[in-house]
Amino acid sequence: MATLKDIAEKAGVSMMTVSRALNGEQNKVSNETAEKIRLLAEELGYIPNSSARSLAARSSRIIAVILRDTDTGNPLTDPYNAFFLGRVIQLLQREGYYIMIHFVRDFSEITFGLRSWNAEGAVFLGLFDDEIRQIRQNNRIPLIFTDSYSNVRQISNVGIDDYKGGCLAARFFLSHGHTRLAFCAPLSGKSGVITERLRGFSDTLKENGITLSREQICNISLSSAREILVGLKRSPAPPTGLFASSDHIAWQLYKAAGELSLSIPEDLSVIGFDDLPLGQTLVPGLTTIRQDIDLKAERTCEILLRRLSQSKGTSETQILDVELIPRASVKDLR
Secondary structure: OOOOHHHHHHHHHHHHHHHHHHOOHHHHHHHHHHHHHHHHHHHHOOOOOHHHHHOOOOOOOOOEEEEOOOOOOOOHEEEEEEEEHHHHHHHHHHHOOOEEEEEEOOOOHHHHHHHHHHOEEEEEEEOOOOOOHHHHHHOOEEEEEEEEOOOOOOOOEEEHHHHHHHHHHHHHHOOOOOOEEEEEEEEOOOOOOOHEEEHHHHHHHOOOOOOOOHHHEEEEEOHHHHHHHHHHHOHHHHHOOOOOOOOHHHHHHHHHHHHHOOOOOOOOEEEEEEOOOHHHOOOOOOEEEEEEEHHHHHHHHHHHHHHHHHHOOOEEEEOOOOOEOOOOOOOOOO
């Protein structure tokens, strides 16, 4: 097994420099040297401490669950993440596994982390194509992706029919006489669940002679829900309906509407996505696209456990269905 000395000799630096680089003391090591050392550590299969080395020889029973860290706050404040992860943890703990939750900004660093923890498998939430390619190249343990869109072949992914969800939202608005509509989501510019929901929504509207303008596609990552509603209401033809990419965002729109003395659904109709308990407690009740979060968690764990039990497991992709749950947040304009 590789040691600090092995890495130091190959990198042409001192063992202290290697130790500082691997411990994240970036102020004492140049970025170029730190990156060189990190890559060598991965290449040599270095495990950074004695306890981890002892685990390397046997099963650790550790499953890593990886979420993207952002500047917008704690990823676990998103109710969807909390509900999904809670169920995953329950299911894997029943099978005797320990769960390590980790937030990541740079996915190039995750391979070293998975090796140092001696993780037996990993579950990733909502990754983009470039991130999946990066992770797949350097890891040989079972990796299960959820809500991820990628052209990479032979990956295991569990998701839902996001495109259909967008179509259902558009059809419901149209069937209730709404033609001035908008979409609200945290937009990243990369292909993923948000872009698929928007694509389904937009395509269905186009089929009915309606085109969403740029102003009608609102990025809640850049503006608050209140700012979005103020801007939309100032437009020459303000929308009568808003499709939110999640129930959590729909809740933010409800809150902002209340602050602006706008009534839902009299002044603005709203459709969410997920069907979290949160949506059922809103007044009026939130019309939403339902996904079965428990089932998604169960399928994710089933695939992971199968992969863990097989020396050469095959990749699996499962896409679960969605349905529209009508409540009281859409006004009938017919």
